[in-house]
Amino acid sequence: MILHMTASSPSASRASSKRYHHGDLGPALLKAAEEELVENGTESFSLRAVAKRAGVSHGAPAHHFGDAKGLLTALAAIGYDRLIAAQEARQAAAAKDTTSQLIAIGLGYVDFGTANPALFRLMFSSEKPDRTDEAFASSSLTAFGKLVDLVQAEVGADPYADTAAMKDVVASWAMVHGLADLILSGRIERLMGLSQRPQAETDAIITNILLRPIER
Structure with a gap:
């Protein structure tokens, strides 16, 4: 048979x-x-x-x-590496003054979030990753450190030693993260139609939004 x-x-x-x-x-x-x-x-x-x-x-x-948590943690750590790469690409194309570099990492943040929505939410909105994992902590701290260093250069004070400077860090992060999240959710689309605009025009609008608190 x-x-x-x-x-x-x-x-x-x-x-x-x-x-x-x-x-x-x-x-x-x-x-x-x-x-x-x-x-x-x-x-x-x-x-x-x-x-x-x-x-x-x-x-x-x-x-x-x-386990699944370990795999998602490793994936989220890679996400932070990609975020940093997106920010550095924007920085390389921007003017070297501190304000321009701050705007550049903001644009890179939005670039990453809109290109990787599922990964973006895993990194920032999910409890699935183990945030005490060494690789995850290292990658996320490196990404945060870029913002801290630029704010320190902008205001002339160490955010870890100066409460006002750390407030500037948190305010900058909150603004760009909130903007990326609003774009991902489609809420800004109804107001500004960013997806229908050329990339350069979208960049100019986002830059103007990010500059508003700096210019005041």
Whole structure:
């Protein structure tokens, strides 16, 4: 009697799993995790779904990241690295005075948020990541440090030693984060139609908004 191999047989399962070179599986799982996050959000996020999307065994994500929280934490840490890259791209194209550099990191913040809405919400609005994780804490602190350093250069006081300067840091962060969130939610679209404007015009509008508290 000929036995037909089904998808549930061990041999078929091994055949259907993708093979990765050493060091490639982690990035592949992170890519699959981001795709899963974008399509289904955090509430239904699971290691099993990520493994299926990546084409690997169900145990592979747990082996690399421990649990779903560990995987989402690693993904959020990568998000901060991307945020920093978006800000640095804007800084490189901006004038070197402190005000222009502050506006540049604000524009980079909005760039990142609008290009990566699911990741943006995971980083800032979700309790899923472990914020005590070393990699997460390092990446998020580096991103925050860019704002702290520029505010210090602008006002001439160390925000960690001067309450008024730290208020400036928090106010700047609150403004740009709130603006990014309003754009993502579509609330600003009805008022200003940013998606219908050329990028340069959108940048000019956002710059004007961010400059308002600085100019007063």
